[in-house]
Amino acid sequence: MSGPHGVWRGGEAVLQDSYGAMAEFHDLFMVEPWDELRSHVRAAFGGLPAEAIIVEIGAGSGIGTRVIAQETRARVFALEPDLVMRAILTARVADDPELASRVTVVAGAVPADLGRLPERVDGFVCAHMLGHLAESDRRALFAWLATHLSDDGTGLVTVHWPRREVGGSPDETNGANDAGGGNDADGSGGDVVEVRTLGEYEYRARHHAPDRPDESRSSYEVWRGEVMLRRYTFTSAWRIVTTEVISTDLAASLSIEPSGSHVALIRRTADAPDA
């Protein structure tokens, strides 16, 4: 493999900014982050009526879309740019009549494709995705939300939090978690942070100390017994986006408040001039 998104390096696929290439693994390692987010989703959106609209930005494979739809009666518009991630999302929605009745899958990226979303938004979710956006794109997203969020609307965003040490420096996670633990016993580099078994194969995710502070680097491996069958390393731009960073991105009509260690809520600023 060669080209703008991937190269073979020492028998291993090294992929740059290519969600499609790691979409096979994404769902496996997002179960725990969404278990943790579920109560936040319920608190933010559980009271919305059936005619309300939630937009989910960067919905990925839809593991969170399903949580959102389970915790609210509102309709959900799930925006996802990557074809492979979106294919998994679409299949997940299509397979479940309850999801199919309320979830619309929208192809596109922010900020360019915000116009494909509904005019009025009663809630929004940006989970494990703001780190992918450049500052100007985050600001354009929040400016759009400031003009489309209903007066009593709520946004739920995940924010940066240091979760564990890899190679001596804090790991800036983009959502994948460290439930499995491990100590690099096989010497292939990076800690094993989670293991899932499907049939006869074991899937391992390793999160590496990035070469640069604005980068995230993870490896995904497929093992059968003691034999590693495949390994992919995925590198992407990942900016550190904290509650403080977002508060400087927001238009005056929106305010952000932390809600737990890595979740924050965005609402209309009381008495803001353009609120």
Ligand SMILES: C[S@@+](CC[C@H](N)C(=O)[O-])C[C@H]1O[C@@H](n2cnc3c(N)ncnc32)[C@H](O)[C@@H]1O
């Ligand atoms: C770490 S995944 C998280 C997916 C999902 N939100 C979740 O929590 O499981 C990040 C997602 O953001 C999407 N993404 C990246 N850049 C984006 C952009 N400019 N607009 C919308 N989504 C974007 C990626 O395609 C990917 O699906």
